[in-house]
Amino acid sequence: MNLPIKILNFKAQIAFLIISLNMAQYISVGFFSESLAAILRQDGLSLEKIGAVYFIGLFYGFRFLWAPFVEFAVAKMGGVYKNFIVVILTLMIISLGITSFLNVRENLGFILIMAGLLGFLSATSAIASSALIIKISTPQNLAGANSLGASGNFIGHVLGTGVTLIIYANFGWIASTLFLVFLTLIALFMIITFKELPRELEKSQNHVNFKNMAMFFKDKKFWLSVLMLQGVGVCMSFGLINPILVDSGRGLDEVGKIVHIYGLCGVLLGSVIASYLINKFGSIKTIILVTLIQAAGILTLLLPILGYTNFIVLVLVCQICFAVYTVGAVSVSTMIMRKATKHPVSECALQSSISMLFQYISFALGFVIASFVGYKATVVFSSIICIGVFFYILKFKKFI
Template sequence: MSTPSRTGALAGSTLLLLTALYFAQGLPYGFFSQAVPVILREEGYSLTQISVYGLLFAPWGLKFLWAPYVDRYATRRRWLLATQLTSAAVALVLACLDLSGTLVWMLIGIAVINLASATQDIATDGLAVATLGPRQRGPGNGIQVGAYRIGMIVGGGGLLWLFSIAGWRTLFVAMSVMLFAVTVPVWFLVGRSRLGRDADAVARERRPSPALLVTGWLQRLRRPGVIVFIVVVGAYKFGNSMGSALVGPFMSDIGLSLGQIALIEGALSSAGALAGAALGGWLAFRFGRRSALLFGGVTQTLSLAFYLVAALGAGGFWIVVTASLAEHVLGGAATVAVFTLMMDACEKGHEGSDYTLYACAVVGVQGAAGFSAGIIGDLFGFPTLFGTSLILSGIGVVMMIAALDRGMGPAPVRALARTGSRPAG
């Protein structure tokens, strides 16, 4: 991969590598977070029970605990190869098991793959932050969010459709084959990346003792402005995460078939995810962080209104399609904007640890939002759920813009605020 350019252009090898890495994360996560809840709902589980199933995603919220080890031990290439091959191997093992009588082994497999994928994410984010210059982070996060969401769509919609016609065995074989395939760019490209090697060399030179690594994440958390930054990012994401957490069960409850859900969450939303990622990357690159966050946040909030209309019984099938497309396009743009800001907030030499800390906060917020969605949905119904999420999303946008305008957050973010949230060169 090449040195970051002042124009913000990304080399072809960088595009390929980031696409492969983030697709590899999104594929199993999409199946486990989107398709499995639909399957559980079909089996008669309550919304609260489905939300508790989200505890299996704990590694995504706790990975900051071992992020300093990934930053400081071995190389990113080794971490990436080991974790992706582990996920592919576990999926292949699940394909060899009989899952028709019990879901216990699948749940164990989900836990192991989540642990491997979460660790892969630490190395991937560290590599991305070290490789991308400030002007490249908007387009780079567009690639990140686009590839990740496409992976989620293939996993959530495509694999759900495959399960509906062929069952568990074929589903996990397909997942394993795709995970093995996207490991190939890691093998060839990361080892040839000068920036990747340089970042690993810096990590080895600054390697602390194991005792210090145990509290390394706490030292990153105690930097000036970090806690308020995490609170603001969490508020920005909470409302939308609550609204989108139970979209699959909502579609099932209003009578859509597995095939229809797979179509909406798969093929139709793929174009929306790509458009949203491209829109968010372009906004962050062209107009700066603040404008991208404002536009993405406001439109993401308004997109929840479509789900509210559908929950009230109006519009039929096509309002659900519209709601899903709006969520992927506008939610994708907002996600790119906030992830770009999170990259800006990372300190050189601690890219993986810092970004992981922020990402874990987002995952924790999404988990709390999903659990809240389950309780509100069970007690008051989907209209109340979507209405509440719309209001909270709007409040989060106001908090984010106010924080940027007042110069809150880590030093790099405050510096961006002084320049209108547009990085130089």
């Protein structure tokens, strides 16, 4: 039974296209942040230094700066996003190929530079892909599109972070990075074979214009605050999953299996639940509800911290954390796209950038706080933040 596809209301080709594009966007950033964090932790690097690795993802937090240039380039291509995405994915494949020849310990500095380049390319691909999703979706199935996108992101997480980590542990750096090349080639094939109809764009999109972005939040100040705050609590704890399991004595291959493979079930469940909740209650009510769910969900991380490291317990904890994060990500992403009405490329990039910027800061902040007060206090503090955000959004929801 094709239940997820039926619920999300998309043809199979478009569904797989959305999943593959979002998968390709995440695999490189996921591997060079989370997997590399686990590798460096096993080598004895401090939590403060490992936290800096997450700043690779800050390109997602600043992508609004070059979104108008993407909008301009697509306009010159007749409103066709496909050709632009093909170029970016090709550059990602070349960059990964170069990185495969490096040594993770001897060339760490250069690897981080290449990871930064891949972060930039990934964020640029996300700018165009988000606009393409808006273009091929209707208001009725936009939540379904974002659920598919979230599933793609976390499939990329599983493959690019979990499976690749296992490959690294058993076969080394070259094999793991070439596997990333293969995954990106899948997305390249899907977009090449997709037939996208050209669209007439507004004249304002034929030149680089930052004024539209500057005015976007003029009457959306409370929505801006939601973008900043919604993911802070859950991300502070979510980023600690890998080092918590490493410090509990699990090997890299076990971490890859537990966190980034079996956790996929939680992601798929979270995507379907998000689509259902948004269609039933709307994006805002879902975002409010999710903050409470996240406050409870991340507390399950206390189990491995307190010594409950049974395999089944660890799998369930990871699935719960992935599920509650996914529901929040899908609800926010859907709201972002619904508000991007005039200039979808720039407006999506601006909103997503702010949301991702604060998420990646929260990832790094979680490492810093944990290095001072420990994992347990950090997780409890994160849950309290989620509860605080719940009351804040509940109070000001009519202004969002």
